[in-house]
Amino acid sequence: MTRSEVGIGVMWQHLTANLAAVALFVSGWNYVQPWLEGRSQKFRLLVFGCIMGWGAMASMLLTVEIRPGVLLDLRTSLVATAGLFAGLPGALVAAAFPLGYRIAIGGQGLTAGLVGIAVAFAAGVLANRSIGRRQTRAWQVLVFAVCVGLSGLVPISILPQTAAPVIDARLVLPLIALNMAATAVAGLVVLHTQLVTKERNLLRAAVAQAPDFYYVKNTRGQFVAVNQSVAAFHGYDHPVQMTGKTDFDIADPARAQTLFELEQRMLETGEGMADFEEQVPNAKGNLRWFSTSKTPVRDVEGNIIGLVGVTRDVTAQKQLEQALLEAKNQLSYALSEMSDGLAMFDAEGMLIFCNEQYRNFFPLTGDLRVPGTRLRDILEAVTVTGEQVGIPKGHEREWIDNVVGALRTPGEQQIKLFDGRWLMLRTRPTEAGLALVVVSDITEIKSTEGELTTLSNQLAQLANTDP
Template structure:
């Protein structure tokens, strides 16, 4: 009965944490104070719900997981959040009264105070995994010391079992709750940054899932369809915002892109709006796939080129093309004579340079303009001792030609193209490429994020099979060149199918995460690599490690998993254990292949499992055990 109530408490804590995590993105948009108050309220209600499901061992002596939500509230939310949560819980507890009310109020104060102390020590920064673990392990026992405020006769009535059970579940719940909330906040902040960057772009940008539903859309696209906020586009399809004929055509086109994998680049299309006006767009659609080749969706960008089309028609119709270019072009244009003096420049050229624009007039000498640009801070990235050399380079470009990018003081980037002409003159065309530079930076960030996702196992957070294969090839080649030993450790969770059959797949996933965490936390050198190989298999890559070193490391992994003490009724060990196979290339082994090393480690793992599991076995050519079986 006691465990049922405490498990129900744990479920309540998880429910409120997940509810907040799912609402994180929306709440971030409401402002810091509103979010802090809402966080405090939600955590307070969760703690009250925990109290309502508490274990009452004596009259008014309650055991529950309220301290988890109290501590998390202060640690992650700060003073306002912590005080709101503490007040809600204290008021409710006083309304219930009972023998343990005084001790509970002390516990509420301690939990809230510890959370706020952690917030102060971290200065409001999200706690790391280590800091989270320390908070869960140290703060939880301190909070439960409030039971010392109970009368002595109550403390002697067999409350130790409930106390220990509450302590254990509170530590686990606190750690998981903090990590889940930190992760959800980081993801929400990253999504907001991405959406804010996309909203700054004039183009229509969006991401769709394989069924054609919008996952993200920028404000430009939402406004185009008459929708006030970009978030309201989420979950809609083209059938919800576009005419039926166009929606059908778009869906068929995008399904073909996903099925064939052939993207669409800068395809022009004509649309007629409700007022009969023609609008031209270029459309780019690129499919996205996961590591298995399954479609994740597609990224699309539409650009309104109606004005560009109109300009093209005007340009073709114009008899005086040169006059049209000089008056209508968006780039700056200047003509220099052979001595470096300005013969002609348009207004766009002068406006590109906000400080020295007034100096850039016909007759002005280029070296004097360049020196003024440095002295007056328009081009602050030119070092003082390099000014003369830079001026010589620019003057030489009037004769030889040059393409260069200039970073101005106001953050803008200009692309300057210098082209010599017959007779010694030269033209200089200046383009503002600030948006392109920003887009390149954003694209690099998105590429890095996608690369990280492609090499990370979504369930455990460890490197996945792809990352393992890449690391194995690289490190094998390196140690072969340097003449160092190399070891590979293959790990398999014992009787994992039986675990899934008994406890269900969600518990199996939790088990995999728990084992992965134990493996990840095991002390190792910076060059050692631990990842999930697939299913219930993990592996560790140990460069510059001989047989003995690999065995001792593998034994630490085995011990770390056994020390989890995770219950497993389907195993003769009674707890979750692992079997480990080790294979090593000695320093003088020249013939090294990843396939052979994996096969040897697998063979050693097979022997370990056949010898009773929960042990470490090293590969030998005879197939026998390399080391004595590890004792459980």
């Protein structure tokens, strides 16, 4: 079989090999991605263009030659893909490889070959410009693949007459279809790689910039990955510098041994720990409080392959808790030492706080005056026990309503108890809807007032008496 009479079967074999080459180089881009992390955008575009250009050359090495210098392959799919995702810089680099190789081959199909590469270059760059900064979508890649496949008709239409007779539908249609398929495969794989890379970078950036300490260890206790907070805390400039290190490299031997045994036990049992608090000295030797949670990591088959941990600096929280505790103790001491009774009621008239002096002022209802009791229930007990003098008979319900209603307005009230003692009740509502009631024993004051009143009456009587 002559080259001018290439069979359809042989042509399909060559073009299928072309498609495999395209897929191989596109897959290679996935493996290069991790190595490019941290590199500049221009450098990544250059590498991407190079890989697509090498893939185009590989496709040309597996070409179907139907006449000397008349080649059918899938080079345009990778050149167009480079333009779609890398714009003008990537397309220029990708097109340079097949252009140089095509010129070196020469032949009667040289002009058509160069035009085909130029059309693919222009299609990719124009598609990139039209999409702009927006995220490329899968449907756009598929439409683009159709356009690239159809653009293959342009170089075929300008082939010399000596080659045109052998270009019939049996060759053109498979070529267009495979160019569409190659462009779609390349575009979708690159698009998927972009999306995965963006999500991974977003996750890494969030973890790296988080104030908490995130770290992953293998089963030997070595750090596989840490964020910037972990590295800075232990005196390293970059998280990568901690890769492969263990707790024995960053902590004192006793603490490192304790952590190692604890983590090995977690790896054996498969059980993690949550919110374990401990004090650890920082790089300057100052003690800090930390809360740690760790859990084993399993692979897809359920085997434990390491553990992940999150440690949070809770020193400020601990200091605040200590300050609140001290303030509470001081307040409790002050309330216990003060002579007045203190009670706090909510907006519904529920007693939510009182000191012991408040309860002691009311011996008959003191057992009811505890947080959680309604003021109405307390006042009903007062009317039953007769603890307070002067409650109007037959109008107890109105009296209770008035006392409860008085919680909403500031005021003072003097009451007399069954044992002859006098109490002063001062009510102070708050903006939050609470009511503060302060109770003072004014029995001596009332007694003095009585004595003064008696003395005043005696003086008045003496003044009116004939000397």
